[in-house]
Amino acid sequence: MSENSFDLVVIGAGPGGYVCAIRAAQLGLKVACIEKEFIGGTCLNVGCIPSKALLESSELYSQAKENFKDHGIGIENLALDIKQFMARKDKVVKQLTGGVAMLFKKNKITSLMGEATLNAGKSITIKGKEGSQTVTGKSVVIATGSVPVNIPSFPFDGKRIIDSTGALSLSEVPKSLIIVGGGIIGLELGSVYLRLGTQVTVLEAFDRIAPSMDTETGTAFQKILTKQGMKFSLKAKVVSAKADAKAVSVVVEDETGKTQTLTSDYLLVSVGRKPYTQGLGLESVGIKPDAKGRIPVTANFETQADGVYAIGDVIAGPMLAHKAMEEGVAVAQIIAGKKGHINYNLIPSVIYTWPEVAWVGLTEEQAKEAGLNYKAFKFPFLAVGRAIASGEKDGFIKMLADKNTDRILGAHILGPRASEMISELVVAMEFGAKASDLANISHAHPTLTEGIKEAALGLTTGTIHL
Numbered sequence: 001m002s003e004n005s006f007d008l009v010v011i012g013a014g015p016g017g018y019v020c021a022i023r024a025a026q027l028g029l030k031v032a033c034i035e036k037e038f039i040g041g042t043c044l045n046v047g048c049i050p051s052k053a054l055l056e057s058s059e060l061y062s063q064a065k066e067n068f069k070d071h072g073i074g075i076e077n078l079a080l081d082i083k084q085f086m087a088r089k090d091k092v093v094k095q096l097t098g099g100v101a102m103l104f105k106k107n108k109i110t111s112l113m114g115e116a117t118l119n120a121g122k123s124i125t126i127k128g129k130e131g132s133q134t135v136t137g138k139s140v141v142i143a144t145g146s147v148p149v150n151i152p153s154f155p156f157d158g159k160r161i162i163d164s165t166g167a168l169s170l171s172e173v174p175k176s177l178i179i180v181g182g183g184i185i186g187l188e189l190g191s192v193y194l195r196l197g198t199q200v201t202v203l204e205a206f207d208r209i210a211p212s213m214d215t216e217t218g219t220a221f222q223k224i225l226t227k228q229g230m231k232f233s234l235k236a237k238v239v240s241a242k243a244d245a246k247a248v249s250v251v252v253e254d255e256t257g258k259t260q261t262l263t264s265d266y267l268l269v270s271v272g273r274k275p276y277t278q279g280l281g282l283e284s285v286g287i288k289p290d291a292k293g294r295i296p297v298t299a300n301f302e303t304q305a306d307g308v309y310a311i312g313d314v315i316a317g318p319m320l321a322h323k324a325m326e327e328g329v330a331v332a333q334i335i336a337g338k339k340g341h342i343n344y345n346l347i348p349s350v351i352y353t354w355p356e357v358a359w360v361g362l363t364e365e366q367a368k369e370a371g372l373n374y375k376a377f378k379f380p381f382l383a384v385g386r387a388i389a390s391g392e393k394d395g396f397i398k399m400l401a402d403k404n405t406d407r408i409l410g411a412h413i414l415g416p417r418a419s420e421m422i423s424e425l426v427v428a429m430e431f432g433a434k435a436s437d438l439a440n441i442s443h444a445h446p447t448l449t450e451g452i453k454e455a456a457l458g459l460t461t462g463t464i465h466l
Helices: 015-026 041-046 048-066 082-106 184-195 215-228 321-335 364-369 385-390 418-430 435-439 450-459
Strands: 005-011 031-035 110-113 115-119 123-128 131-142 146-148 176-180 199-204 231-234 237-243 248-253 259-264 266-269 273-275 308-310 349-351 356-361 374-380 396-402 408-415
Touching: 005 015, 005 321, 015 031, 015 041, 015 082, 015 321, 031 131, 041 048, 041 082, 048 082, 048 184, 110 123, 131 321, 176 184, 176 259, 184 199, 184 215, 184 266, 184 349, 199 259, 215 231, 215 356, 215 364, 215 396, 215 408, 248 266, 308 321, 349 418, 356 418, 364 374, 364 396, 364 408, 374 450, 385 450, 396 450, 408 418, 418 435, 418 450, 435 450
Parallel strands: 005 031, 005 131, 031 110, 131 308, 176 199, 176 266, 199 231
Antiparallel strands: 115 123, 123 131, 146 273, 237 248, 248 259, 349 356, 356 408, 374 396, 396 408
């Protein structure tokens, strides 16, 4: 095999791409990974990781400002250094992206920087800063991720009308921020600045925030955010937005057709993401994206072009980093002649606000729509000892189970550390557990996860602490 020939060439070094490259190399393949901008992709550089770093810092600031006094802790002259606030985030990003680069080196993966274009015969032209080169792969995996949706009537200007990337690097704490879109990204970034003192207003076109969430859980979640100070305008259509050097004017139409003009320091447009396949040359190898720009694939992730695969945000399914990672492992194993496994019904979703929200499996609406004979139960954190001791009493654990078989159908957690707690439910459901199985398992006391046991008890023999 020549220097520029590989068993596998992965296009994109985000969560799906870099994990695919590493797993393939571990299985003995000669691997190259091409990245246009930065190792780690959107997630590590301008997505999951930096947003969680800012969420952590802002929550600590909020706790110090609002709640420390309840613990007998007084802080005089509490202040926020926005420069250090952002610098810590950058340090976290640098550490993790550097870690991926080290893993590439450890696994003898050839890292190639530049813009990739597919050619016939599974050759790929890479245009980098120092010129062009061509590599070939016996197999190719497209893992180029996604980009924020830009609304033509008020496009991003990178100054006052910003996307999520811009919101991660503001040099000031805005007095006001309007967010278009009440989904995961908008609510998380809105929470960051709300905690710092920004007046945050969310404009959502649907009749509820996070529309994919269980309705009862979403309604309770919105009430908590409202109590924290976040403002919501539902069934709201943004007609136009105009920015000057200091502010943005936003014309909003409500469900009756009445319009009003809102003004804020910044406008964060967060209405979703779309697959990024620009410049890949898909047409040259016979790949035709669907109406939403996604690349069609088989159950084994193979595209319309023989030996060319696709994973992550460029194919159908939730645009989640952990979904892309699992697909990266699965497709690497398939290419190496092994089996790959993903249960798409059990990919958890999380909103990293505070309290957090996490869910897996069916919502109650989906269970009803499917005509299932189900039972549901909610156990409040208000009755969980550890939550009371921690001062985190908002929210609940909601579980659905089949009335006939007792099999768990879905789980929805609104509360502290929901992102960590949901994994117990994912494991249980993956192995076909019944509610009674969880009810019979000993949970350490006092822990937040005791609420899971109690919710399971509520579906079976009855709760102890409620």
